[in-house]
Amino acid sequence: MKIKRSERLIDITHYLLEHPHTLVSLTFFSKRYESAKSSISEDLTIVKKTFIERGIGILETVPGAAGGARYIPKMKEEDIKGIIQELCDELNHSERLLPGGYVYLSDMLGQPDWLRKIGRVIASFYMDKKIDAVMTVATKGVPIAQAVATYLNVPFVIVRRDSKVTEGSTVSINYVSGSSSQRVEKMELSRRSLKRGSRVLIVDDFLKGGGTVNGMKSLIEEFDAELVGATVIAENIYQGVRSIDNYTALLKVKSVDVESRTIQVVPGNFVASL
Amino acid sequence: MKIKRSERLIDITHYLLEHPHTLVSLTFFSKRYESAKSSISEDLTIVKKTFIERGIGILETVPGAAGGARYIPKMKEEDIKGIIQELCDELNHSERLLPGGYVYLSDMLGQPDWLRKIGRVIASFYMDKKIDAVMTVATKGVPIAQAVATYLNVPFVIVRRDSKVTEGSTVSINYVSGSSSQRVEKMELSRRSLKRGSRVLIVDDFLKGGGTVNGMKSLIEEFDAELVGATVIAENIYQGVRSIDNYTALLKVKSVDVESRTIQVVPGNFVASL
Structure with missing residues (x-):
């Protein structure tokens, strides 16, 4: 016919x-x-x-x-800027402020429409790079990794702090948590999940001291793989010296005042890198 | 113009x-x-x-x-059956057998193409039901929940065994782990993440004794919400009496022989329910 x-x-x-x-x-x-x-x-x-x-x-x-x-799936620059502004507007609400100055983001990371937008924005940014896998750490990074991987059409791998028997054998590393306590923590990745020589993009929700991203970097080295870039939804306020400098953040938490319950989120360094 | x-x-x-x-x-x-x-x-x-x-x-x-x-996004019945057969073929490989008789599935749950298929199949099944949210438990259920929620266009919520400060206040319950040890474990959900009265679909990767699904059921009750259904990728071999009976499974692990390293996966009760 x-x-x-x-x-x-x-x-x-x-x-x-x-x-x-x-x-x-x-x-x-x-x-x-x-x-x-x-x-x-x-x-x-x-x-x-x-x-x-x-x-x-x-x-x-x-x-x-x-x-x-x-x-x-490359977006127009103006559309990317529009989405980043939408994200700012959504996060600039005092009800999102949690004890300790954290920002509540989990609801957005459970909404398919936001995830589509976030996935397209980050995938657009890396469209010209050869990427074999997207990496994140459990749990909150997973939806972001899945959204980005869907638009790049590559697999995503999940680094865990506690691994299960259903992961098979794993490779683990120790890293210094970026928080002020400087604790040494462990993260691991299933040995089967990442091929040697893979080119890897790291994504996550928040960046504070950079310890988690640094841990993932070490894991990437353990797998003889290569880091292509690291992008987070938002970089948090951080007083100390970050253990990484080479990252992009869609948003930046500029100020948080727990007493007056105000929060100020602005576009991050991602926009300037477009 | x-x-x-x-x-x-x-x-x-x-x-x-x-x-x-x-x-x-x-x-x-x-x-x-x-x-x-x-x-x-x-x-x-x-x-x-x-x-x-x-x-x-x-x-x-x-x-x-x-x-x-x-x-x-409703699929034809023949297409659904085709995908379930593809899943069986993919899992029927001795290399997927892990110590303890577990089946390695994490790679598939990191591949956008498989997740699209799984998401469409499960979303097709529930297309006539009113569903307000998809629920799963961290970590391996998350990609499935996201895929299903994307095709149903509703939010998904993640139950955790350990909650973080970035979740805000949570509601927790204790449940009996379905494994033979009958341990009592805890799971919790961010209070903000689920509205009272929501109609909830539970999804997960594996079903063994049914303890985890039962725990999520209790959480749903705590939120004065309503359970619409529960669907898993595969039901595992289980000798005891399952603590739940009302579920559908795309696949069924029929036999696992660790010595001869053979595994047999067949279509589950999902197909008969179409």
């Missing part, structure tokens, strides 16, 4: 969105719709134009009969 | 896919494309037909000028 252009455009859009960063061949689409490659090429030109105009992303097209298309 | 039908179809498809279970009005699309509602209605008819034919899902259309469309 011959498929009309309108139906092809809808199905091509769905297929590409579910397979980001993947080269899909003209041959594949041509068979799927029993249509000539020349027709598919025309379809892809329309999809490409619309994806850019609507801020959906970039469609890289590889020309020729052996060619195809690859969807890169 | 007037937008052509072909471009509208692509953008409508993207928009609906990113907003499942949400009624999007004709007025919204009409303004977005500066097009007549009658044209948008025709667009939606084409999208609806293609979504069904391609197994993308159902587009519920609400007629009239005040109407609109709602995308429900």
Whole structure:
């Protein structure tokens, strides 16, 4: 049965969105719709134009009969800035202030719509880098890692402070917790979960002293893997010297006053790096 | 600027896919494309037909000028069965066997493609139920909860065995661990994370004795919330009497032989419930 252009455009859009960063061949689409490659090429030109105009992303097209298309979920800079501003507005509420000056974020990290936005923003930033895996530490980092990994279409791995029998054998390291107490803690990663030589992106919710990110860095070294970058949702206020300097943060907690119950969150150094 | 039908179809498809279970009005699309509602209605008819034919899902259309469309990511029964068979094939490998007869699953729960499939399958199953939140227990359940919640477009909440200062005040319960040792353990949930009266779907990776699911049930009662259902990826072999009976499992671990290193995974009771 011959498929009309309108139906092809809808199905091509769905297929590409579910397979980001993947080269899909003209041959594949041509068979799927029993249509000539020349027709598919025309379809892809329309999809490409619309994806850019609507801020959906970039469609890289590889020309020729052996060619195809690859969807890169890159956002427009203005859309990224818009989302970061939305995040600030959402966090700038006194009810989010917790005892000890912490900021409550868990509800947002359980909302698919926020996670889609956060995932797209961070994945856009790293779209040109070769990344093999996203790494985070349990528990609050997991939704962020999953969201970013979904848009980059790579696996994500979860570092744990306590590992379970269901993880198989693990590699563990000790690290100095960044908090003032300078405690030595342990983190571990299932041996099967990361291939040697992988290029790894670290993501997490908050950055305070940087101890956790530093621990993950050591683990990456243990696996003979390579660190590509580290991005967190928010960097917290920290009086001491951070044990890492090479990171980006979408947001920065500028001030927290527990007495007057006020909190001020502003865009982080991520925006300047765009 | 007037937008052509072909471009509208692509953008409508993207928009609906990113907003499942949400009624999007004709007025919204009409303004977005500066097009007549009658044209948008025709667009939606084409999208609806293609979504069904391609197994993308159902587009519920609400007629009239005040109407609109709602995308429900329901899969065809044959596609669901296909995915469950794929999962069996993937797990039926002796390398997945861990000491103690456990099955290694963590790699799959870190792969966006598997998570999309698992999320769509479980969300399809509950598409007709009113669900306000998906609940799971840290850590391995989190990716499953996120995947299901994304397709249901509702928040997910994470029950923890150890809570952090960044969770704010919590409600905790004690439960009997389903394992043979009958240990009493504790689990807790941030008070802010679940509204009273919420209708909750529980998901998790493995079910053994059922203790963890039972613990989550008690927590749901503590929040004056209501349990809608419980679905796990796989039910493990269990000799004793399970403390819960009302659950569905995509897969069933039928036999595990540590000596000969063989493992047999078959479709679970989920398939019969379709």
